[in-house]
Amino acid sequence: MKKFIRISLLATCMTGGLCSAQIPASVIEDFKPSSANQEGKEYPQVNSEGRVRVQLSAPEAKMVQLDIGAVKYDLTKDTSGIWIGESAPQDEGFHYYQLNIDGASVPDPGSLYYYGASRWGSGIEIPAKDQDFYALKNVPHGQVREHIYYSKTNTKMRRCFVYTPPDYDKDIQKRYPVLYLQHGGGENETGWTAQGKAGLIMDNLIAEGKAVPFIIVMDNGSWRMPERDRTVPQSERPAGQWPPKGWADGFMKTLLDDIIPMIDANYRTLDDQQNRAMAGLSMGGMQTRIITLANPNVFAYMGMFSGGSISTEDIENAPGFKEKVKLVFISFGSSELENRRPGFGGDPKENTEKLKEAGMNAHFYVSPKTAHEWQTWRRSLYQYAQLLFK
């Protein structure tokens, strides 16, 4: 019944553009501050149903709304000028949201801020039954390093974040495999550690002996053609060559010519194909598909989280891929598959089954009761990391 209500709200929003929803009086009063709040801030809060309650002092405002999951919820004002209200129950995990104050869309001053939807904005955590796998624990922790470097391809300074596993600075002779891990559209190089909790996921997996230690490189895959190449018509740009045809092969050149050599020069990597993986979510998954199909000599493992799938036709057109690539990992959130969006290039589960029949090591994972959001991708990384470099 809850699910039916949520789906019908979404349908209303999609047809009508803007929409708003009133919440019934039967809200369970066990709200607690969100774990994604700023230190010491009481709001936003979440209850055991997964409803989000926000509060804002705006004595002179006419209307304040909570905007989360493509639905707007009207808040109500008390006599002291404080607005308060709740959303419908949300899926477990992380969600972006914002407040609307008399027509202005702004971050909630109570939450921490995350980069998504092409802007820094509010985020909230709905406690998940499986949240232990990304919890902060007293286990050995790796480091997340901000690394600034010059990119010849982009003729400018760039930044990536590099996760080094807990023992990286203990045994200074040991070399490690590397995963190149990409964010989604409208996100950036901060997403996988902040929203994705990639560092904590790896620390916990390594502490439990479930994953071999490896380095993770998180760079910015949002790609704009340099000014100097914008005069070349798109029709004259063959895929994989320069000037590139689009965002995927544009980032491919940066990754192959700048990022990988820079990482191999600055970290104790195992720098051969057998010890190199790529994965990404959504747009990052589509980039992973194009880049690994075109470079089976570079990557031995590939993962696409909510970013489509690979068909037998794809690998027939990618010489060496079938023989050299040791893992194809495809994942989705369950409600993405239920409300399947066009453009995924065929049924992803069927595609993955056919890869298995063709003799590839292909895995298909579905995150229970999640959509095109970060809980799907945290769980995907958790599954994928356990299959790498073994």
Added chain:
Amino acid sequence: MKKFIRISLLATCMTGGLCSAQIPASVIEDFKPSSANQEGKEYPQVNSEGRVRVQLSAPEAKMVQLDIGAVKYDLTKDTSGIWIGESAPQDEGFHYYQLNIDGASVPDPGSLYYYGASRWGSGIEIPAKDQDFYALKNVPHGQVREHIYYSKTNTKMRRCFVYTPPDYDKDIQKRYPVLYLQHGGGENETGWTAQGKAGLIMDNLIAEGKAVPFIIVMDNGSWRMPERDRTVPQSERPAGQWPPKGWADGFMKTLLDDIIPMIDANYRTLDDQQNRAMAGLSMGGMQTRIITLANPNVFAYMGMFSGGSISTEDIENAPGFKEKVKLVFISFGSSELENRRPGFGGDPKENTEKLKEAGMNAHFYVSPKTAHEWQTWRRSLYQYAQLLFK
């Protein structure tokens, strides 16, 4: 004349609490997006006078204000519902600010967000004539590492950021001196790299051969007494002992018992007194004063940026300090000294002169035309870093 206007506005605010200011029509129309904007955002902007112009779409709002430097500026609305307006000229450097929408204080959706005033909020950069010393350049860059560790003193997991100099991972036999660098009140462990640009300042100094390479540790000095010790009356807590009397000796125990041993165990440090420095801004400067006076066997260099000074009486009551400490560095912004606030413990310049007369290596630095803000502290670090470990 400009200066007189700004001071009189401040005076009005201080006596009246809230205040607002109207800007004359003679604003110079050479506004450019702030370098602290989110990627691709056109507003906020800054002009050559140092005025800040903000813009916000809020069609239904009655009143929108820019709140910067303890002054509120009313914006005006155009026919499409977009509010726009400017501040008076601001000092060079970084400033926290916020928007007020019908009584709600919120971050500007166009700016990046920084932790200060005990919340994540908007920041803006007024281009400074000397900004080259913290510019992002194509020079060798150090890394800023997020380091998670367990603190026995606080019985919980903590986080610090560690700057390692550019060659740290090249010559893996070399060991480095360490500076422990503290933020101010209402700030946290992110301040020195985000607002303070400590990493870029060091990269540039090292590239020019003006500073010796050293490690910088930036931890959280905001200290709350653990629940278990709150029953002990403050009068029964001798300074420097546990349970501690306040924030300075509370952080002192965390620093001495947890942070320094953790850093020496995990980084290639030179771990003796001669190779260890401490400095901090405002509250962090006051902590540096108390901690280094009490521990001359631990630190050889100390710096207080806008955080008071040290008198000859202080060092007479601190056995070993005069003999063992190789540098006392005291700094302020020029307008802090002009509008001198009470509680600094005597005239800081006179105090520093007396330390020199007593035979100590004492430095006094004044940042031109800046107040109790980050441009003062960036310049202070730039000066201080050149004096360390030589």
